Amino acid sequence: MTSIGEKRIYSAHEVLPSPILARDKAPKRSRFTRVLIFTLIAVSLLWLQSCHSVNDYIVRPFKSSNKKVNIIFMISDGYGPASETFGRSFHQAVHHNTSPNANYKAPLDKLLIGSHRSRSSDSLITDSAAGATAFSCGLKSYNGAIGVDAKGELCGTVLEGAKEQGWLTGVVVTSRLSDATPAAFFAHVASRGQESDIANEALGLMSNGTAYRDAPLDLAIGGGGCYFLPKSSPYSCRQDEQDLVGASKKKGWNTKILFNHDALKEGIESPSEFHADEAAITHSAVDFKPEEAQAFMEEDSQLPLLALLAPFNTPYEIDRKKSIPPLHSLALKAINTLDRSPHNTQGFFVMIEGSQIDLCAHSNDPACHAREIAAYQKAIEEVQAWVDNKNKQGEKTILISTSDHETGGLTLGRQLTSDYPNYAYYPERLIPVQQSAASLSAHLIAFARQPTPPRDDELEQFVRQETLGKNGAGFLPENGGQPSDEEVKAVLDCIPQTPSALTPPPINTADICRAVIADLISRRVEVGWSTSGHTGVDVPVHASGPTKDVDGLRGNIENTHIGTFIANQLGIDLADLTKRLKKQRSQISH
Ligand SMILES: *[C@@H]1O[C@H](CO)[C@@H](O)[C@H](O)[C@H]1NC(C)=O
Ligand SMILES: [Zn+2]
Numbered sequence: 001m002t003s004i005g006e007k008r009i010y011s012a013h014e015v016l017p018s019p020i021l022a023r024d025k026a027p028k029r030s031r032f033t034r035v036l037i038f039t040l041i042a043v044s045l046l047w048l049q050s051c052h053s054v055n056d057y058i059v060r061p062f063k064s065s066n067k068k069v070n071i072i073f074m075i076s077d078g079y080g081p082a083s084e085t086f087g088r089s090f091h092q093a094v095h096h097n098t099s100p101n102a103n104y105k106a107p108l109d110k111l112l113i114g115s116h117r118s119r120s121s122d123s124l125i126t127d128s129a130a131g132a133t134a135f136s137c138g139l140k141s142y143n144g145a146i147g148v149d150a151k152g153e154l155c156g157t158v159l160e161g162a163k164e165q166g167w168l169t170g171v172v173v174t175s176r177l178s179d180a181t182p183a184a185f186f187a188h189v190a191s192r193g194q195e196s197d198i199a200n201e202a203l204g205l206m207s208n209g210t211a212y213r214d215a216p217l218d219l220a221i222g223g224g225g226c227y228f229l230p231k232s233s234p235y236s237c238r239q240d241e242q243d244l245v246g247a248s249k250k251k252g253w254n255t256k257i258l259f260n261h262d263a264l265k266e267g268i269e270s271p272s273e274f275h276a277d278e279a280a281i282t283h284s285a286v287d288f289k290p291e292e293a294q295a296f297m298e299e300d301s302q303l304p305l306l307a308l309l310a311p312f313n314t315p316y317e318i319d320r321k322k323s324i325p326p327l328h329s330l331a332l333k334a335i336n337t338l339d340r341s342p343h344n345t346q347g348f349f350v351m352i353e354g355s356q357i358d359l360c361a362h363s364n365d366p367a368c369h370a371r372e373i374a375a376y377q378k379a380i381e382e383v384q385a386w387v388d389n390k391n392k393q394g395e396k397t398i399l400i401s402t403s404d405h406e407t408g409g410l411t412l413g414r415q416l417t418s419d420y421p422n423y424a425y426y427p428e429r430l431i432p433v434q435q436s437a438a439s440l441s442a443h444l445i446a447f448a449r450q451p452t453p454p455r456d457d458e459l460e461q462f463v464r465q466e467t468l469g470k471n472g473a474g475f476l477p478e479n480g481g482q483p484s485d486e487e488v489k490a491v492l493d494c495i496p497q498t499p500s501a502l503t504p505p506p507i508n509t510a511d512i513c514r515a516v517i518a519d520l521i522s523r524r525v526e527v528g529w530s531t532s533g534h535t536g537v538d539v540p541v542h543a544s545g546p547t548k549d550v551d552g553l554r555g556n557i558e559n560t561h562i563g564t565f566i567a568n569q570l571g572i573d574l575a576d577l578t579k580r581l582k583k584q585r586s587q588i589s590h
Helices: 031-054 056-067 081-094 128-137 158-164 180-186 195-202 244-250 271-276 278-284 290-298 327-340 356-362 366-392 437-448 456-467 485-494 509-525 547-553 559-570 574-589
Strands: 069-076 112-117 168-176 219-223 254-257 305-308 348-354 396-402 539-544 555-558
Touching: 069 128, 069 327, 069 366, 069 559, 081 366, 081 539, 112 547, 112 559, 128 158, 128 180, 128 559, 158 168, 158 180, 158 348, 158 559, 158 574, 168 180, 168 327, 168 356, 180 195, 180 348, 219 327, 244 254, 244 305, 327 348, 327 366, 348 366, 356 366, 366 396, 366 437, 366 509, 366 539, 396 547, 396 559, 437 456, 437 509, 456 485, 485 509, 539 547, 547 559, 555 559, 559 574
Parallel strands: 069 348, 069 396, 112 555, 168 219, 168 348, 219 305, 254 305
Antiparallel strands: 112 539, 396 539
8 A cells, every 4th residue: 555645746747738548548659759758857847846945936836736636436326338338329329420330439438447346245246335335445245235344344434534634525426315325435334224324424423313423524415305304394204303404504514405395295295105106206206496506506615515406316317307407517516616615635535426327227217327327428528627627737636437336237139029139229219208217107197096087098198198109208100100009008007907096006006107118118229128126247447537546447356446446546544444433433332
């Protein structure tokens, strides 16, 4: 392990423009040119040094900017190798560029440096908890583990180590802040289901609400507001009356709730109904406050910052209303807030997750998956430009992007009949899809379950137009043909036999219809899915930053190597940190 002092010594090439993967891009120079460049750099460095005593003014900005190190760790949850190809072909389809020779490079394509093995300590297929713990603690743990090792014992994380040593820290997610991926960076619980405890840990609180340490985070932007609200609040997911919004404000946090949280949304009668229907949570119940959101995005936010975007997950990209900021805006907001903070003395570590790439793949919904990938690619493009600029200014900044695992077993090509397979798939058929399958399903069930149920012909018309047709899945004459009778029947059959608002729907009705609709779309696109869970395939690793640093991630690596890489970059001794944190815990429990 390299010491932190050594980390801050920079070779000349790092302060030159365009260090990003310069080795791959730079035209081959003659030996003479290289010697000349080297000499010029050496001479100018000597000159700068000699200036030091004469004119501090010239040298100081150069030196102080060199002190900072920033690490931006982006996680594309549930994004495997097929997702990478799929996202690229979808982009090309959107831009009418489907020629097999089209040489479009997606932002991630430019940063590809290898792959990692995602297995956990107890399974060849990891979940997001063990996957994120591998990144945060640099060790393999069991599925479900949040910041604990394979024995269930606390392990210090790169985020906690960064915070302890003076870096600013943050997490940005489109799912819940208490969801497994972000949680593994700042919390230590035996099981990912303990989301209330995880929310407490974000603020440095024990499960019972007593503060036991400084908050590990300086910035948290994401959904999951329901875990920060007391049980008596309409949109609470807690089983107790702890009010983390109030507690955070008392501790001096700049806390924002960007959704209407004081009254249940129309059509939702009770919090239990809100919790029962994930589709409703994700797609209908998010009553975003557009003015507050806009003001938040434009202001210079003070740290520590807690911004709660939604009671549960934020809406999928494909269902997102314009008033809700997209992932790339949230990412830049977080990065700029950390960067410009007066408390920023040595840089920051931030984890930014494209959380819903995974959820769309769990739904086997190709349109939803493609749009999440496009949103993530856009975020990478913007963050990469920021990173590039910082490195040009001599402030060492590393961007790492990877996935925790593949989700869905996505396959690009699907044999639909016993005839010889069709060597093609059709991402362009996703362009007219208007909503996620989850949203289409929720709307269909709501229509079928009106107090006065629709007649059979009205229901069929709804399925043809709103679910599968122009306003829904986009099955149009120019796009694979109008909905066929078989497709319409498949959807009608998923609706409960006696649809009525007076009788509760059979459990999972919305999920069953969602799966039917997602499958019809996947068949049209001719892509396959092998599971509604995760798979064990190696996933791509991408990085950008000074070449000599980023080289440490090349090739085929274990997922844990990403954690130890980050720790080394920041000069964190994870084993030592673990010892200190364990001691801190044992002191509070005795
Ligand atoms: C919370 O738990 C800790 C440790 O068990 C204890 O010291 C503290 O008094 C408890 N606080 C409350 C409010 O119960
Ligand atoms: Zn998942």
